[in-house]
Amino acid sequence: MMNGLLLASLVLLSLAILGSMFRLLAGPSIPDRIAALDTIGILLLATIAVIGMLLRTTAYFDIILLIGILAFIGTTAFARYIERGVVLESGDDREHP
Amino acid sequence: MNPETIGSILESVIGIVVLIGALISVISVIGLIRLPDVYLRSHAATKSATLGVLFILNGAFLYFWIFEDHFSIKLLLGIVFVFLTGPVGGHLNGRAAYRSGVSLWKGSVRDDLKEDLKRERQERQEGRGL
Numbered sequence: 001m002m003n004g005l006l007l008a009s010l011v012l013l014s015l016a017i018l019g020s021m022f023r024l025l026a027g028p029s030i031p032d033r034i035a036a037l038d039t040i041g042i043l044l045l046a047t048i049a050v051i052g053m054l055l056r057t058t059a060y061f062d063i064i065l066l067i068g069i070l071a072f073i074g075t076t077a078f079a080r081y082i083e084r085g086v087v088l089e090s091g092d093d094r095e096h097p
Numbered sequence: 098m099n100p101e102t103i104g105s106i107l108e109s110v111i112g113i114v115v116l117i118g119a120l121i122s123v124i125s126v127i128g129l130i131r132l133p134d135v136y137l138r139s140h141a142a143t144k145s146a147t148l149g150v151l152f153i154l155n156g157a158f159l160y161f162w163i164f165e166d167h168f169s170i171k172l173l174l175g176i177v178f179v180f181l182t183g184p185v186g187g188h189l190n191g192r193a194a195y196r197s198g199v200s201l202w203k204g205s206v207r208d209d210l211k212e213d214l215k216r217e218r219q220e221r222q223e224g225r226g227l
Contacts, residue, residue, distance in 0.1 A: 001105070005112030009119035009153070016119075019126040023138070031135050031194035035142045038186055039129060042179065043122055046150045049157040049172075050115060058161060061171040064154075068178050075186040079193040 006054050013047045034078045041071030104164075111160045118152030121145055134202035135194045143187030150179055 024036035045067045052060040128141025161167045
Protein backbone atom coordinates (compact mmCIF):
# COMPACT_ATOMS: atom_id res chain seq x y z
CA MET A 1 0.00 0.00 0.00
CA MET A 2 2.60 2.48 1.15
CA ASN A 3 5.08 1.57 -1.57
CA GLY A 4 2.44 1.84 -4.27
CA LEU A 5 1.37 5.29 -3.10
CA LEU A 6 4.99 6.44 -2.94
CA LEU A 7 5.71 5.12 -6.44
CA ALA A 8 2.59 6.87 -7.77
CA SER A 9 3.70 10.15 -6.23
CA LEU A 10 7.18 9.67 -7.74
CA VAL A 11 5.57 9.33 -11.17
CA LEU A 12 3.46 12.44 -10.59
CA LEU A 13 6.48 14.43 -9.43
CA SER A 14 8.44 13.36 -12.53
CA LEU A 15 5.57 14.58 -14.70
CA ALA A 16 5.59 17.87 -12.83
CA ILE A 17 9.34 18.31 -13.37
CA LEU A 18 8.85 17.53 -17.06
CA GLY A 19 6.14 20.19 -17.33
CA SER A 20 8.25 22.86 -15.70
CA MET A 21 11.11 21.83 -17.98
CA PHE A 22 8.82 22.78 -20.87
CA ARG A 23 8.31 26.23 -19.34
CA LEU A 24 12.07 26.52 -18.80
CA LEU A 25 12.75 25.89 -22.48
CA ALA A 26 9.80 27.78 -23.98
CA GLY A 27 9.32 30.69 -21.56
CA PRO A 28 9.14 33.94 -23.50
CA SER A 29 10.94 36.07 -20.91
CA ILE A 30 13.81 35.44 -18.53
CA PRO A 31 11.72 35.71 -15.30
CA ASP A 32 9.57 32.87 -16.67
CA ARG A 33 12.63 30.70 -16.88
CA ILE A 34 13.71 31.69 -13.38
CA ALA A 35 10.30 30.76 -11.95
CA ALA A 36 10.51 27.42 -13.76
CA LEU A 37 14.02 26.78 -12.39
CA ASP A 38 12.83 27.57 -8.86
CA THR A 39 9.92 25.16 -9.29
CA ILE A 40 12.24 22.45 -10.61
CA GLY A 41 14.51 22.85 -7.58
CA ILE A 42 11.65 22.60 -5.11
CA LEU A 43 10.12 19.59 -6.88
CA LEU A 44 13.54 17.88 -6.91
CA LEU A 45 13.66 18.37 -3.14
CA ALA A 46 10.28 16.67 -2.78
CA THR A 47 11.40 13.83 -5.07
CA ILE A 48 14.45 13.21 -2.90
CA ALA A 49 12.24 13.11 0.21
CA VAL A 50 9.99 10.48 -1.42
CA ILE A 51 13.02 8.43 -2.53
CA GLY A 52 14.36 8.56 1.03
CA MET A 53 11.04 7.20 2.29
CA LEU A 54 11.07 4.43 -0.32
CA LEU A 55 14.60 3.34 0.59
CA ARG A 56 13.97 3.85 4.33
CA THR A 57 17.16 5.80 4.77
CA THR A 58 17.87 9.11 6.48
CA ALA A 59 21.05 9.73 4.51
CA TYR A 60 19.44 12.12 2.02
CA PHE A 61 18.21 14.77 4.46
CA ASP A 62 21.39 16.79 4.05
CA ILE A 63 20.71 16.94 0.32
CA ILE A 64 17.16 18.20 0.94
CA LEU A 65 18.46 21.09 3.03
CA LEU A 66 21.24 21.85 0.54
CA ILE A 67 18.95 21.92 -2.50
CA GLY A 68 16.49 24.17 -0.67
CA ILE A 69 19.18 26.70 0.16
CA LEU A 70 20.77 26.55 -3.30
CA ALA A 71 17.45 27.03 -5.11
CA PHE A 72 16.68 30.14 -3.04
CA ILE A 73 20.14 31.63 -3.51
CA GLY A 74 20.01 30.96 -7.25
CA THR A 75 16.62 32.65 -7.59
CA THR A 76 17.79 35.65 -5.59
CA ALA A 77 20.98 36.04 -7.62
CA PHE A 78 19.15 35.79 -10.95
CA ALA A 79 16.47 38.27 -9.87
CA ARG A 80 19.05 40.82 -8.73
CA TYR A 81 20.99 40.37 -11.94
CA ILE A 82 17.92 41.08 -14.06
CA GLU A 83 16.86 44.06 -11.99
CA ARG A 84 20.16 45.89 -11.63
CA GLY A 85 22.66 44.17 -13.89
CA VAL A 86 24.87 43.18 -10.95
CA VAL A 87 24.64 40.37 -8.44
CA LEU A 88 26.59 41.92 -5.57
CA GLU A 89 26.69 45.67 -5.37
CA SER A 90 29.08 47.86 -3.46
CA GLY A 91 28.11 51.12 -1.78
CA ASP A 92 29.20 53.29 -4.72
CA ASP A 93 26.83 51.69 -7.21
CA ARG A 94 23.82 52.98 -5.36
CA GLU A 95 24.69 56.60 -6.20
CA HIS A 96 24.81 55.99 -9.96
CA PRO A 97 22.25 53.34 -10.87
CA MET B 98 -7.17 -2.57 17.96
CA ASN B 99 -3.82 -4.26 17.89
CA PRO B 100 -0.70 -2.27 17.09
CA GLU B 101 -0.27 -3.76 13.63
CA THR B 102 -3.63 -2.42 12.46
CA ILE B 103 -2.81 1.03 13.82
CA GLY B 104 0.58 0.87 12.11
CA SER B 105 -0.90 0.01 8.73
CA ILE B 106 -3.56 2.73 9.09
CA LEU B 107 -0.88 5.31 9.89
CA GLU B 108 1.19 4.09 6.95
CA SER B 109 -1.74 4.51 4.59
CA VAL B 110 -2.51 7.98 5.94
CA ILE B 111 1.09 9.11 5.42
CA GLY B 112 1.09 7.63 1.90
CA ILE B 113 -2.11 9.50 1.08
CA VAL B 114 -0.63 12.77 2.42
CA VAL B 115 2.40 12.31 0.16
CA LEU B 116 0.13 11.53 -2.80
CA ILE B 117 -1.94 14.68 -2.12
CA GLY B 118 1.30 16.69 -2.13
CA ALA B 119 2.30 15.22 -5.50
CA LEU B 120 -1.16 15.97 -6.93
CA ILE B 121 -0.95 19.60 -5.76
CA SER B 122 2.48 19.87 -7.40
CA VAL B 123 1.08 18.57 -10.69
CA ILE B 124 -1.81 21.06 -10.52
CA SER B 125 0.62 23.92 -9.89
CA VAL B 126 2.73 22.88 -12.87
CA ILE B 127 -0.40 22.81 -15.04
CA GLY B 128 -0.88 26.42 -13.93
CA LEU B 129 2.76 27.16 -14.76
CA ILE B 130 2.23 25.88 -18.29
CA ARG B 131 -1.23 27.24 -19.06
CA LEU B 132 -1.42 30.71 -17.50
CA PRO B 133 -0.76 33.62 -19.89
CA ASP B 134 1.63 35.92 -18.03
CA VAL B 135 4.79 35.97 -15.90
CA TYR B 136 2.95 37.31 -12.88
CA LEU B 137 0.09 34.82 -13.06
CA ARG B 138 2.57 32.03 -13.67
CA SER B 139 4.64 32.97 -10.68
CA HIS B 140 1.43 32.95 -8.63
CA ALA B 141 0.96 29.30 -9.66
CA ALA B 142 4.60 28.34 -9.30
CA THR B 143 5.21 29.93 -5.92
CA LYS B 144 2.22 29.29 -3.70
CA SER B 145 0.82 25.95 -4.76
CA ALA B 146 4.19 24.32 -5.47
CA THR B 147 5.29 25.33 -1.98
CA LEU B 148 2.08 23.86 -0.53
CA GLY B 149 2.60 20.55 -2.34
CA VAL B 150 6.21 20.25 -1.29
CA LEU B 151 5.27 21.07 2.31
CA PHE B 152 2.72 18.23 2.23
CA ILE B 153 5.39 15.80 1.02
CA LEU B 154 8.04 16.93 3.49
CA ASN B 155 5.59 16.76 6.38
CA GLY B 156 4.65 13.23 5.32
CA ALA B 157 8.32 12.24 5.26
CA PHE B 158 8.89 13.84 8.66
CA LEU B 159 5.94 11.97 10.22
CA TYR B 160 7.02 8.72 8.56
CA PHE B 161 10.52 8.80 9.96
CA TRP B 162 9.27 9.96 13.34
CA ILE B 163 6.64 7.23 13.73
CA PHE B 164 8.18 4.22 12.02
CA GLU B 165 11.92 4.72 12.32
CA ASP B 166 12.00 6.57 15.67
CA HIS B 167 14.10 9.27 14.08
CA PHE B 168 13.06 12.83 14.97
CA SER B 169 14.83 14.62 12.16
CA ILE B 170 15.84 18.19 12.98
CA LYS B 171 17.31 18.53 9.49
CA LEU B 172 13.98 17.76 7.83
CA LEU B 173 12.17 20.16 10.19
CA LEU B 174 14.69 22.86 9.27
CA GLY B 175 14.13 22.09 5.58
CA ILE B 176 10.34 22.46 6.04
CA VAL B 177 10.73 25.85 7.75
CA PHE B 178 13.22 27.00 5.13
CA VAL B 179 11.02 26.07 2.17
CA PHE B 180 8.02 27.67 3.87
CA LEU B 181 9.93 30.92 4.32
CA THR B 182 11.88 31.17 1.08
CA GLY B 183 9.33 30.03 -1.50
CA PRO B 184 7.14 33.17 -1.37
CA VAL B 185 10.17 35.45 -0.91
CA GLY B 186 11.79 34.07 -4.06
CA GLY B 187 8.55 34.51 -5.98
CA HIS B 188 8.24 38.11 -4.83
CA LEU B 189 11.83 38.92 -5.84
CA ASN B 190 11.27 37.34 -9.23
CA GLY B 191 8.05 39.27 -9.86
CA ARG B 192 9.62 42.55 -8.79
CA ALA B 193 12.59 41.99 -11.09
CA ALA B 194 10.21 41.10 -13.93
CA TYR B 195 8.16 44.28 -13.50
CA ARG B 196 11.16 46.57 -13.17
CA SER B 197 12.91 45.06 -16.17
CA GLY B 198 9.84 45.82 -18.26
CA VAL B 199 8.07 42.51 -18.85
CA SER B 200 4.61 43.48 -20.09
CA LEU B 201 1.37 42.44 -18.40
CA TRP B 202 -1.25 40.18 -19.93
CA LYS B 203 -3.59 42.14 -22.18
CA GLY B 204 -6.59 41.14 -20.03
CA SER B 205 -5.13 42.74 -16.88
CA VAL B 206 -7.43 45.50 -15.65
CA ARG B 207 -5.39 47.31 -13.04
CA ASP B 208 -1.77 48.40 -12.71
CA ASP B 209 -1.13 50.52 -9.64
CA LEU B 210 2.63 50.22 -9.65
CA LYS B 211 3.00 51.89 -13.05
CA GLU B 212 2.31 55.45 -11.85
CA ASP B 213 4.34 55.00 -8.70
CA LEU B 214 7.29 53.73 -10.66
CA LYS B 215 7.01 56.61 -13.15
CA ARG B 216 6.94 59.16 -10.33
CA GLU B 217 9.91 57.52 -8.65
CA ARG B 218 11.95 57.63 -11.83
CA GLN B 219 11.01 61.28 -12.41
CA GLU B 220 12.07 62.24 -8.89
CA ARG B 221 15.34 60.44 -9.33
CA GLN B 222 16.03 62.28 -12.59
CA GLU B 223 15.21 65.66 -11.05
CA GLY B 224 17.51 64.89 -8.15
CA ARG B 225 20.29 64.12 -10.57
CA GLY B 226 19.60 67.35 -12.52
CA LEU B 227 20.21 69.43 -9.41
